Amino acid sequence: MPPSIHPVDLITALRHKHLTPAIVFLTSRRACDEAMETFDHADLVLPPARQEAIAVALERVMTQHPSIAEHPLIPIVRRVGIAAHHAGHLPSWKIAIEELMRQGHLDAVFATTTLAAGVDFPARTVVITQSSIRKSRDFTDLTIGEVQQIAGRAGRRGKDHVGFAIVTPSPYIDLMVLTKGLTGQPEAIDSQFTISYPMVLNLLKAHPHEHIQGILAKSFAQFQLNQRAELLEQKLDALHAEMEPFGPRVCTDWITQWHTFDHARRHRHTRHQTHRSESPEISSKLPFLTPGRVVGLSRGRGIVLRQYRSKGQKNSMLTVLRPDNAVTECPVTSVKEVYDRTYDFAETPTYPWCSTETFDRLSHQLEELPPRLPVLPILVSTGIEPLPDAIVQSLGDFPCPTCSSRPACQKDFTTASRLRQEQQRHTKSIQALRTSLWHRFQERVEVLQKFGYLSPATQLTADGEWARLIRIDHSLLITELIRAEAFTGADPSLLAGVLASLAHDDDRPGAFPRISPGLSSLLGQVRKLAESLSPYEDPPLLRADVAALVERWVADPTLTWIGLCRLTTMAEGDIYRLLARTLEYLSQVQALKFTHPGLAESASHAITLIRRGVLEELP
């Protein structure tokens, strides 16, 4: 059993049940192309009369759009009445297919879901083979709105009594997503308001700074934020009502009062913590009880071999060499005298804590010691009086222990403090909801002031006046490039190339073998600037291959469309979109003709150079 239905079988089944014309939505462009390939050798040919009709219709479309004449899919379209329609194709091809579909010549079109919104032709049947859609590298489940958008293509008004949405399984389909999508209510839409640099400049050009908060308040974003704020305000009102019984008691702010008291009470135990530190007499001795020191113990004398802390012992411990080569352990407290006599020796980390020779030498020296030794005068520093615990001291100041409402306070405190916390939280978030757009606007203003597009009084500077005309993505980078005079003297092809790499935000792989040194050095400059601007604006992908492709198209007027497509692995439709977007960016630069005549000249030159061949013929 194949994991999903074979395209030929699918079309056969649809034809058999008279469910054509149909749009078959597939996961990817490749799936569409592979599905088309399976028809190469299928004996699904249409009756000659219909083949004839398709051929005639194709001829008619071809006169308008000659570029599709050599399209590799044409024989299949003509023979089987089936076509593929996705973003990898040229718009002219898509227009032709839509036209054929509208005239009813085709039986099925394989399309990608990504373009469900852009597919502007209905059919009797829609075939759905997937429950997820590729959105920037990841697959996500279709939303209810998307499923309905797809299914909505089924059923042509005036041509069908009913439309059919047919689900056919493929690996990793989730039927639940689709059935929910078909039967559910579409999702609510949310505002995606963002504040861009050109928006700030244009707003400040037209309106004084103090009016802008009012303008931002008119956005759908603020409308929805207000809705949420109102919800919170309702909750806040409810909280106020709930707080009613917890009003002022003996003290007005009894919640805070009790909170501090309770806190103090809870933390009192820290005072009674047992101290492990030694008495001042002992701790003043410790620095002198180093290895090699001669000490007097309660019985006899000894030489300290090491000082250590032992887990079970309250005091520091000593390892002492005693007469008759005895090594004993004793607490520091058992040291009666510390003598003014030390022996130097090298310590070792293991028993007997010094080398054997040293040990012999030390025990010999211990026995040689005179009976009377000078005692080290050790000054006992009288420890500083422990500070009276401030909290415990003030515990006496609290009225709570003797207060008449103490039991009530103690009982209500948990509820009341939770309510009060919620109140504070809500108040804060309401504040944030009401002012967040304005804050974001202010942030942008600060950046623009930093770069000198706005004066400190939020007036547009000379740079701001022209920068506001660049209303595209990465506008800050583009205006900074213009100010850095990166494009001065650059010929139209270089300008077009750099703008193409800025405009292209698709990460579909493409390859272009050679990049001219001029372009690569310019791109390096752009990349460096983009990185330095990254705290203020997301850097663009800056793909060198698309830049080189566009540069080549502009620089070499003899290059044909086919020749251009052979230079790269990108699909035709993607190249077309790249050029179209580059045109858009160029036309924005062209608008700077009063302030940057040379640059605008170059841009308009590039525009005329780009518009040729397929791009001229297309709408």
Next chain:
Amino acid sequence: MNTDELEQLLAQQPVALLHRLARGRVHRHFRAGKRRLIELLLQHSSQNRAGLESDLQTLIDGQQARSDAGSSRIRRAPAIVHKKASPRGAEPDSAETAVSLSTWLEGLGVPSPQPFVPDPWQSEALSALNETDVVISVPTGSGKTYVAVEAARRAMEDNRSVIYTSPLKALSNTKYTEFSRIFGPEKVGILTGDRQENGQAPLLIMTTEILRNLLYDAASGEIDVRLDTLGLVILDESQYLADPERGVVWEETIIFCPGQARLLLLSASIGNPQDIADWLTSIRSTVCRLVRHSKRTVPLRAGYLHPNGKLTPLFRTLGIPYGHPSQLHPEAKRLFLEYEEETLPAGRPRR
């Protein structure tokens, strides 16, 4: 009866009988298959063989008695078996109420051409547009374009200019061709990022970004005649308001749309069209009218096509059971379970 004989006798019995026998004898007997069940029963009864044997005998006798009792019962037996065999989770009488494929395919065909009569919601939207802004949220393919064309025609008859915007250049081009056919090429112009034709025509088609730019230019003091006589702005595919990258453009356009121009927002079905209407009401001078309905002009039916070419309805009802996603057709459900069984890697938990 020795152990082997008993084992044979047990193996001959239907598994249901074994389960009844295992009640009180085997813990969680319903988890075990037939072989395992026999094993467990024998293991359990090693002490009390006689009890098991006598119980088994009574059960076998009882079953025979029932099958002998009447022929009517036998006739009903297959129905019961059939029910048991139907996939788990199916409601008992699902087989009876689900539509059949032939009914589902009925009504397929081309309706006879009828004179075009606007739907009530279309007329409602058009008349409302005389006084105020309108938000339309209807399913795909309901005839939003008709409203747009009629509204544009009326505005142009009043010598007011019209701007029509769409999110995609491709859609703009399609509409340009379509409107040129309807109103004549001299009355329609197009402005997109890379194409400008007939820029002073009374009906201008553009991408929303271009309109936003025009409005910004006008706000900063540049004089644009087109905006002074502007009577109607049609924003097609307004659900793009929620587009993560471009949604902001729709908001800007609506905020800065001149007060004298009416706004017509066309959108596919969305969850909260009322919010959008309320928003427009809050920022524009007139109360915005919302026109919405969820009924499709051409009714939709959902089907399930199995990879082996078998077609069944997807839902138990003929149309789409809105709000009841689990009312699957038993046949479609069975086929899909089968499909999952075959394709899912072993050990992967079923949803």
